[in-house]
Amino acid sequence: MSSLTHTTTPANTPVERKATRSAGRRTSPNALLSKGVVNALLIVAAFYTLMPVSWLLFAATKSDRDLFSTSGFALGDFNLFANLHHVFTFNDGIYLRWFGNSILYSVVGSAASTFLCIATGYAFDTYDFKGKEKLFAAVLGGVLVPTTVIQLPMYLLATKVGIVNTYWALLLPALVNPFGVYLARVFSEGYVPNEVLEAARVDGAGELRIFAGISLPMLAPGFMTIFLFSFTASWNNFFGALVMLNDEKLYPVNLGLFMWNSVTQQQPEYYSLVITGSLVAVVPLIVAFVCLQRFWRSGLTAGAVK
Structure with a gap:
């Protein structure tokens, strides 16, 4: 009578444990925090860079009166094309x-x-x-x-x-x-x-x-x-x-x-x-x-x- 030998594989092999640790590292709170900090710094840098250009774009749509009487980031009477014509012909x-x-x-x-x-x-x-x-x-x-x-x-x-x-x-x-x-x-x-x-x-x-x-x-x-x-x-x-x-x-x-x-x-x-x-x-x-x-x-x- 032959006996069957069953080989069982441990549930936690070194490969699986390594994969589990890697997955844990990828989703660790520290990694998410670091990613959030980097993204926040990039957003601040982009905001700092684009704000002056945005202000120029808004201000270029205003007349001389609206330039000093309205908020810096408020649209004027949309005189952009008139202002461009004035600049190019002045x-x-x-x-x-x-x-x-x-x-x-x-x-x-x-x-x-x-x-x-x-x-x-x-x-x-x-x-x-x-x-x-x-x-x-x-x-x-x-x-x-x-x-x-x-x-x-x-x-x-x-x-x-x-x-x-x-x-x-x-x-x-x-x-x-x-x-x-x-x-x-x-x-x-x-x-x-x-x-x-x-x-x-x-x-x-x-x-x-x-x-x-x-x-x-x-x-x-x-x-x-x-x-x-x-x-x-x-x-x-x-x-x-x-x-x-x-x-x-x-x-x-x-x-x-x-x-x-x-x-x-x-x-x-x-x-x-x-x-x-x-x-x-x-x-x-x-x-x-x-x-x-x-x-x-x-x-x-x-x-x-x-």
């Missing part, structure tokens, strides 16, 4: 001239600066030459120098060259971006494999062709990330324009709005111009980040995983 459309100048300084200057940063960072990553790390350390030292500190020396140099009160007075200094060079080297290390470069050299490709045809397309996310940083810095470059420019036809939009705001105490009708003009000036930054955010997100994780 003083023979000088605001549109300022807006175009800002586009020129930010787009052209940032594109040229980003290309130089990408090329420089790629060279630091790819090639070995004497004094390479010391030179890169000097570049990193440039990151620590505030731009306001070097504005006076830059003005004196621009005076010697004769480019003060010209477009070049803002375009040429924008080409130098030490932080962009640092980011470009990080992006090159993360995106451009040395094996691909060696294979291209074996196939007989020159260095310029390798950079333009292989490395530069791989560095597209990094290019967009550096471009966004440069674009934002150029668009908000108020002090440099204040030092270098005297002709109002060369002003960027932020300096022009500052000049309008400086006379609001004597001429209160300028308030609506400043408010509506400030709202329009925010639009390019929003459009740039919304349209290029996928490149920006992927670029920020370039050096995270090797």
Whole structure:
């Protein structure tokens, strides 16, 4: 007579106990509290960021009378289009001239600066030459120098060259971006494999062709990330324009709005111009980040995983 042997599995195996502990950790009160705190901080940060823009949007819908007689976050008589027409046609459309100048300084200057940063960072990553790390350390030292500190020396140099009160007075200094060079080297290390470069050299490709045809397309996310940083810095470059420019036809939009705001105490009708003009000036930054955010997100994780 054969006997049947029943094998029983313990109810709490190590695997099950580990899964139970993991589930407990996922639903623990501390984890929920931490998640709640993080979400609360993000909500506060979003509120802090969006409140001024929201106030601008509400204030731009008001007439001069409603601007001072109603609550800050109350809608006016919806004079937004009338206010926009007033801004764009005031003083023979000088605001549109300022807006175009800002586009020129930010787009052209940032594109040229980003290309130089990408090329420089790629060279630091790819090639070995004497004094390479010391030179890169000097570049990193440039990151620590505030731009306001070097504005006076830059003005004196621009005076010697004769480019003060010209477009070049803002375009040429924008080409130098030490932080962009640092980011470009990080992006090159993360995106451009040395094996691909060696294979291209074996196939007989020159260095310029390798950079333009292989490395530069791989560095597209990094290019967009550096471009966004440069674009934002150029668009908000108020002090440099204040030092270098005297002709109002060369002003960027932020300096022009500052000049309008400086006379609001004597001429209160300028308030609506400043408010509506400030709202329009925010639009390019929003459009740039919304349209290029996928490149920006992927670029920020370039050096995270090797």
